[in-house]
Amino acid sequence: GNSVTQMEGPVTLSEEAFLTINCTYTATGYPSLFWYVQYPGEGLQLLLKATKADDKGSNKGFEATYRKETTSFHLEKGSVQVSDSAVYFCALSDSRTNAGKSTFGDGTTLTVKP
Amino acid sequence: EAQVTQNPRYLITVTGKKLTVTCSQNMNHEYMSWYRQDPGLGLRQIYYSMNVEVTDKGDVPEGYKVSRKEKRNFPLILESPSPNQTSLYFCASSPASQGWGNIQYFGAGTRLSVL
Numbered sequence: 001g002n003s004v005t006q007m008e009g010p011v012t013l014s015e016e017a018f019l020t021i022n023c024t025y026t027a028t029g030y031p032s033l034f035w036y037v038q039y040p041g042e043g044l045q046l047l048l049k050a051t052k053a054d055d056k057g058s059n060k061g062f063e064a065t066y067r068k069e070t071t072s073f074h075l076e077k078g079s080v081q082v083s084d085s086a087v088y089f090c091a092l093s094d095s096r097t098n099a100g101k102s103t104f105g106d107g108t109t110l111t112v113k114p
Numbered sequence: 115e116a117q118v119t120q121n122p123r124y125l126i127t128v129t130g131k132k133l134t135v136t137c138s139q140n141m142n143h144e145y146m147s148w149y150r151q152d153p154g155l156g157l158r159q160i161y162y163s164m165n166v167e168v169t170d171k172g173d174v175p176e177g178y179k180v181s182r183k184e185k186r187n188f189p190l191i192l193e194s195p196s197p198n199q200t201s202l203y204f205c206a207s208s209p210a211s212q213g214w215g216n217i218q219y220f221g222a223g224t225r226l227s228v229l
Contacts, residue, residue: 006156034217043118043204043220044157089157099216100145100164101172106156 002027006090006105013080013112021075021108023064023090031092033057033066033073038087038107047075047088080112116141120205120221127195128229135190135224137205144210146188147172147218148180150201157204163188164210195228202226 007022025031032051036044048057053068062077073090090105118139127133139146147162149172159172163182177199179191188207192199203224208216 032216036218036220041222043222044206044218045220046217049217091157093216099210100147100162100170102147102159102162102218103173104149104157104159106154107151 002031002092002094002101002103004090004092004103004105006088006108008106008108010109010111013110015082015112015114016079017112019075019077019080019084019110021088021090021110023073023075023105025071025073025090025092025103027071027092027094029094031094033064034091034093035062035064035073035075036089036091036104038089040086044089080110082112082114085110085112116219118205118207118219118221120203120224122224123222124225126227126229129196130194133192133195133226135192135203135205135226137188137190137221138186139188139205139207139219140186141207141209141219142185143207143219144185145208145216145218146182147206147208148178148188148190149204149206150174151204151223152201160190160203195226197228200226200228 034049035047037047048059050057050066056065093102148160161180163169205221206218208218
């Protein structure tokens with residue numbers, strides 16, 4: 001079956017530091033990849049997505065590139081802010097084989113200190 | 115406002131007492147899912163539905179039931195709750211029309227404690 005592995009957290013950074021959260025996946029088909037963010041006390045919301053190899057998703061200064069050769073979708077941001085403190089989830093779904101089925105990673109908690 | 119609404123937001127119950135968590139979306143989405151979130155285990159899919167009267171098991175369906183009689187509603191039923199079902203539950207919906215890469219829209223969550 002499909003699986004998603006995220007780097008273990010929590011991650012603590014100072015404001016304006018560079019952020020990388022690693023995500024690797026295993027999938028039998030051709031999945032679409034997502035990063036979702038969960039702010040304290042809220043549900044998840046989409047941060048960015050990529051639907052095919054070499055696609056780059058970007059939003060709010062965050063970026064991730066779909067790397068089929070390394071089965072990875074690492075999240076990066078050049079300069080984090082305190083407001084970026086949240087839990088980040090990497091996820092995949094394969095619309096070609098089963099659009100309803102989704103697999104999420106364990107989540108990585110990011111804390112940004114001023 | 116486009117949203118996914120879950121009720122209740124918080125629930126404390128006792129072992130064996132049947133309960134239902136409701137989920138409703140106003141975006142006319144075809145797909146709906148239920149997840150549970152547990153520390154160290156991330157988000158795990160319980161059940162999903164790809165349309166009215168079409169439901170399928172996710173990764174952790176044991177102890178749960180769902181139904182999809184109307185497009186907008188997707189209730190989660192715990193017939194005989196047990197303490198290991200204490201968790202944070204999320205409902206999500208997504209449109210079928212996005213082709214590859216359907217974005218899911220999540221409710222605010224229901225925190226359930228089973229004593």
